[in-house]
Amino acid sequence: MFENDIEWIFPEKIEKVYESLKKEGSRIHSGGLTLNRLRPSNVKTLIDLQKTGLDFLSIEQGIIQIGPYLSVGEFIERSKDLKKDGNILVFLADVFSNAGSTSIRNRMTIGGSVVGAPSWSDIIPPLVAVDAKIEIFSGEKKQIDILELINNKPQKPFVVTKITVKDQDLNWFYRRLTNVRFDYPYMNFCAVRSNEKVKCVLRGSEERIKIFDIEEYKNEKITFRDDMYFSADYKRHLLDIYIKETKENLGC
Incomplete structure (x- = not known):
């Protein structure tokens, strides 16, 4: 994947990670899933976190x-x-x-x-x-x-x-729009109820992240885009269903 010579370092202290990260071409390597999105010629040093003790x-x-x-x-x-x-x-x-x-x-x-x-x-x-x-x-x-x-x-x-x-007690409801079980979601919706309030978090609309109280939900104020699999109208309709199911499951 990387044709150029890359220095791979394993610092133990956070301060060392930070100082290394300030150098041009340095990138943190944790799980490695985002490395394929980097331009190889721009990467000179990979900072591996496995010795930092940050897996607690x-x-x-x-x-x-x-x-x-x-x-x-x-x-x-x-x-x-x-x-x-x-x-x-x-x-x-x-x-x-x-x-x-x-x-x-x-x-x-x-x-x-x-x-x-x-x-x-x-x-x-x-x-x-x-x-x-x-x-x-x-x-x-x-x-x-x-x-x-x-x-x-x-x-x-x-x-x-x-x-x-x-740490606290809450009830929750979660749904994701995908083609297959382990696919990336094109929309995901999470609702949690603590006491009497139900907080909703939506991703997949035109906003980077949408947060609202379920009692203040108004479908027309949330806009979606068509993608290669699902239309904006379908997502809007599905969100209405998610809201209805949330109210049924969380006793709103």
């Missing part, structure tokens, strides 16, 4: 802490064994299990999905729905909301060091 998953004082290097497949397996008060981990594992095939989930990392935030991601909607926070390092650590990272990604180099979510 824990719950501390009611806060779920997810390492960005943790693969989606490993997250699903480890989440089964953690003692938890709420069911957020069950929810995330349930939705994450829709992402690709088993082999893809075993390579896809949580951090790579958050930083790349592709429109077809099954990882982004549930994390947005539960107001995930992202800790980044760019000389110093700071925490930002996941929406801020998606909509206003920092221009200077940064390293995601942690994803955190408050």
Whole structure:
């Protein structure tokens, strides 16, 4: 794939990852699924995160802490064994299990999905729905909301060091529009109910990400585009069905 000579490094400290990332032609390698989208001539150094210890998953004082290097497949397996008060981990594992095939989930990392935030991601909607926070390092650590990272990604180099979510109980509903089971979704819809409110997260419309309360839903305010498989009208009709099913399943 890469014809030019590439330096492959394995730093152990976040500071070293960051300093290496500032050099021209440096790219982070986590699961490796996005490497085929890079122009080989522009890549001089690959920074492998496997020695950084960023593949953790824990719950501390009611806060779920997810390492960005943790693969989606490993997250699903480890989440089964953690003692938890709420069911957020069950929810995330349930939705994450829709992402690709088993082999893809075993390579896809949580951090790579958050930083790349592709429109077809099954990882982004549930994390947005539960107001995930992202800790980044760019000389110093700071925490930002996941929406801020998606909509206003920092221009200077940064390293995601942690994803955190408050552990709690909720009910959820998730649907994805695909051709086959492990295909990328052309639209995905996630709704979570905590207390009396139902928060909906939609991807696949003309907006990068659409968030709304189910009681404020108005179909005509959401616009879609035709694609090679599904028309805008079909997606709009399907969203109406998703909303109806959400109300039935979550008792709205």
